[in-house]
Amino acid sequence: xxxxxxxxxxxxxxxxxxxxxxxxxxxxxxxxxxxxxxxxxxxxxxxxxxxxxxxxxxxxxxxxxxxxxxxxxxxxxxxxxxxxxxxxxxxxxxxxxxxxxxxxxxxxxxxxxxxxxxxxxxxxxxxxxxxxxxxxxxxxxxxxxxxxxxxxxxxxxxxxxxxxxxxxxxxxxxxxxxxxxxxxxxxxxxxxxxxxxxxxxxxxxxxxxxxxxxxxxxxxxxxxxxxxxxxxxxxxxxxxxxxxxxxxxxxxxxxxxxxxxxxxxxxxxxxxxxxxxxxxxxxxxxxxxxxxxxxxxxxxxxxxxxxxxxxxxxxxxxxxxxxxxxxxxxxxxxxxxxxxxxxxxxxxxxxxxxxxxxxxxxxxxxxxxxxxxxxxxxxxxxxxxxxxxxxxxxxx
Amino acid sequence: xxxxxxxxxxxxxxxxxxxxxxxxxxxxxxxxxxxxxxxxxxxxxxxxxxxxxxxxxxxxxxxxxxxxxxxxxxxxxxxxxxxxxxxxxxxxxxxxxxxxxxxxxxxxxxxxxxxxxxxxxxxxxxxxxxxxxxxxxxxxxxxxxxxxxxxxxxxxxxxxxxxxxxxxxxxxxxxxxxxxxxxxxxxxxxxxxxxxxxxxxxxxxxxxxxxxxxxxxxxxxxxxxxxxxxxxxxxxxxxxxxxxxxxxxxxxxxxxxxxxxxxxxxxxxxxxxxxxxxxxxxxxxxxxxxxxxxxxxxxxxxxxxxxxxxxxxxxxxxxxxxxxxxxxxxxxxxxxxxx
Numbered sequence: 001x002x003x004x005x006x007x008x009x010x011x012x013x014x015x016x017x018x019x020x021x022x023x024x025x026x027x028x029x030x031x032x033x034x035x036x037x038x039x040x041x042x043x044x045x046x047x048x049x050x051x052x053x054x055x056x057x058x059x060x061x062x063x064x065x066x067x068x069x070x071x072x073x074x075x076x077x078x079x080x081x082x083x084x085x086x087x088x089x090x091x092x093x094x095x096x097x098x099x100x101x102x103x104x105x106x107x108x109x110x111x112x113x114x115x116x117x118x119x120x121x122x123x124x125x126x127x128x129x130x131x132x133x134x135x136x137x138x139x140x141x142x143x144x145x146x147x148x149x150x151x152x153x154x155x156x157x158x159x160x161x162x163x164x165x166x167x168x169x170x171x172x173x174x175x176x177x178x179x180x181x182x183x184x185x186x187x188x189x190x191x192x193x194x195x196x197x198x199x200x201x202x203x204x205x206x207x208x209x210x211x212x213x214x215x216x217x218x219x220x221x222x223x224x225x226x227x228x229x230x231x232x233x234x235x236x237x238x239x240x241x242x243x244x245x246x247x248x249x250x251x252x253x254x255x256x257x258x259x260x261x262x263x264x265x266x267x268x269x270x271x272x273x274x275x276x277x278x279x280x281x282x283x284x285x286x287x288x289x290x291x292x293x294x295x296x297x298x299x300x301x302x303x304x305x306x307x308x309x310x311x312x313x314x315x316x317x318x319x320x321x322x323x324x325x326x327x328x329x330x331x332x333x334x335x336x337x338x339x340x341x342x343x344x345x346x347x348x349x350x351x352x353x354x355x356x357x358x359x360x361x362x363x364x365x366x367x368x369x370x371x372x373x374x375x376x377x378x379x380x381x382x383x384x385x386x387x388x389x390x391x392x393x394x395x396x
Numbered sequence: 397x398x399x400x401x402x403x404x405x406x407x408x409x410x411x412x413x414x415x416x417x418x419x420x421x422x423x424x425x426x427x428x429x430x431x432x433x434x435x436x437x438x439x440x441x442x443x444x445x446x447x448x449x450x451x452x453x454x455x456x457x458x459x460x461x462x463x464x465x466x467x468x469x470x471x472x473x474x475x476x477x478x479x480x481x482x483x484x485x486x487x488x489x490x491x492x493x494x495x496x497x498x499x500x501x502x503x504x505x506x507x508x509x510x511x512x513x514x515x516x517x518x519x520x521x522x523x524x525x526x527x528x529x530x531x532x533x534x535x536x537x538x539x540x541x542x543x544x545x546x547x548x549x550x551x552x553x554x555x556x557x558x559x560x561x562x563x564x565x566x567x568x569x570x571x572x573x574x575x576x577x578x579x580x581x582x583x584x585x586x587x588x589x590x591x592x593x594x595x596x597x598x599x600x601x602x603x604x605x606x607x608x609x610x611x612x613x614x615x616x617x618x619x620x621x622x623x624x625x626x627x628x629x630x631x632x633x634x635x636x637x638x639x640x641x642x643x644x645x646x647x648x649x650x651x652x653x654x655x656x657x658x659x660x661x662x663x664x665x666x667x668x669x670x671x672x673x674x675x676x677x678x679x680x681x682x683x684x685x686x687x688x689x690x691x692x693x694x695x696x697x698x699x700x701x702x703x704x705x706x707x708x709x710x711x712x713x714x715x716x717x718x719x720x721x722x723x724x725x726x727x728x729x730x731x732x733x734x735x
Binding site: 252 | 553
């Protein structure tokens with residue numbers, strides 16, 4: 001059956017809670033728009049999936065002292081992780097062996113890029129010298145949740161949170177943990193905006209995944225976490241299970257540092273491994289939340305991989321990045337939350353902005369909210385460095 | 397559950413540890429704020445066209461990984477797992493400074509592309525055309541330990557037979573100078589230079605002639621000073637190892653006030669050989685992988701370098717080593733090795 005998921009929390013461009021995210025998805029309401037919180041020369045030339053709350057508003061909502069050294073990555077993460085534990089009805093993490101596995105790509109870059117030139121003299125900026133590294137937000141969140149043992153961060157670019165979720169499941173299955181909070185957090189930064197700009201894969205309009213005329217991605221920011229619990233804890237505590245993480249796979253494309261291979265080999269292998277761990281046949285998958293970044297390269301490569309795995313009988317699929325933007329490290333767990341919502345609500349979420357199938361494949365994603373019986377959802381996450389991961393979620 | 401063996405160990409460090417057949421017998425004294433590693437001749441391991449684009453951490457990582465595979469006669473590992481605290485900080489700083497000094501114009505993608513933490517793991521996979529499991533951890537002073545824990549899990553659960561695992565850190569230029577500045581502000585900071593380096597290992601469920609066994613490991617995000625002795629005793633008891641069985645205790649002393657954690661644990665090892673290594677490797681988030689490399693060499697060669705002695709005397713017949721590392725009173729790790 002897999003590993004039980006008993007809680008989830010999320011903050012993204014389409015909402016500050018699971019409920020708000022669900023409402024936006026079912027209303028086909030995108031969160032992508034103009035950039036507000038970051039000063040950059042490119043603000044007119046890009047659209048982003050930005051969380052509407054400012055750092056000061058997040059600080060108030062989290063009841064943190066006014067002076068602190070949380071980065072935005074940490075603030076978003078703390079909000080979502082706290083919500084996940086509340087949702088799982090866990091007031092105290094000391095009762096069971098509990099771990100925390102987070103993920104991020106740029107860590108504290110949002111503060112580093114603002115303050116690096118003041119680090120030498122400005123005492124108020126110096127508190128951000130030690131917040132740059134990826135583990136900083138993770139340890140702050142773990143400390144706040146009072147999780148003291150197994151605490152770590154995975155950083156495999158845009159597949160990070162999928163790998164964090166996978167590690168959590170493996171640690172529970174191996175009996176090393178009873179409970180684990182898994183997920184990821186990434187805030188928007190000038191660094192990533194400019195980085196993707198140089199790669200010329202950032203769209204100046206709303207992204208259109210899998211469309212023939214797609215012209216790149218919209219960056220986003222988000223944090224989301226799941227609570228995984230062992231069967232023994234679920235039984236003992238009579239926990240309500242939201243869904244099961246039934247399959248996972250990790251493979252490397254070994255093709256290029258940033259581009260995906262033409263036949264989507266890494267993606268194919270990740271999906272194949274995930275189906276194997278879930279003991280499912282491809283025809284048992286009811287819905288796919290694709291990686292679907294809306295870059296020319298990713299969507300074609302992923303389509304090829306889907307054709308290979310599903311033998312041209314591709315299940316209903318969509319990319320929810322048209323709602324949230326590409327939230328980098330967090331993408332895998334944001335889409336895990338959406339997968340669980342699809343299982344709970346028995347709805348497929350639309351791939352917004354799609355008009356014309358790409359000529360190479362003719363594939364058409366689902367473009368409106370569709371009610372359907374859904375038992376198994378497959379979710380893909382691929383990153384720089386050829387890192388490809390797939391998760392499969394099954395109905396409780 | 398399958399056992400876990402280390403079948404090869406390679407390190408590039410501030411000492412002459414890569415090209416030398418000796419084992420820390422010609423020591424370079426480290427002084428100053430930061431010390432660079434002794435870089436090997438990369439051309440023997442990386443094609444010149446690729447070498448040009450790579451930052452130091454990537455070059456060191458790919459080179460050490462190649463040698464670790466050669467030494468254990470493995471051509472394709474079943475998994476590649478890396479750990480790094482600061483990631484590819486050199487390219488990160490380079491791209492960030494280009495953004496700042498050019499006001500977001502005329503930027504080229506190379507530094508951005510290679511700035512992600514998984515660049516070393518990715519470049520190794522690319523070089524080997526290795527499509528297997530690939531993962532990267534970044535948890536400060538536990539970055540390498542988490543890579544190792546993942547490898548241990550894969551081997552114990554029989555999901556892999558040979559795993560390439562390593563840690564890497566490069567100095568970079570800017571953030572390291574500010575970290576050093578803060579360290580030196582109050583006289584309570586680390587008393588060794590910040591440095592860099594990489595260590596790679598092939599860990600396997602198959603025992604070969606050179607094998608050293610990883611008996612057990614445990615990591616903790618936080619432990620109070622009051623409970624450190626108990627945590628260690630519990631770790632040993634859980635793994636059926638008696639205090640008296642431990643021949644050598646290796647600690648990650650760096651001279652800062654948090655060495656008190658090592659003093660407290662060392663009280664349990666009054667009669668054992670106590671070693672340290674950060675005066676040889678310098679401090680960095682994956683410096684503990686240098687300690688792990690040294691422990692492997694001690695057990696495999698049955699030789700203890702003079703320079704590593706902190707307390708006690710060199711004895712022959714060393715079978716079990718306990719390593720303990722922490723940084724700034726958190727990110728604690730206990731590791732037990734046996735030959």
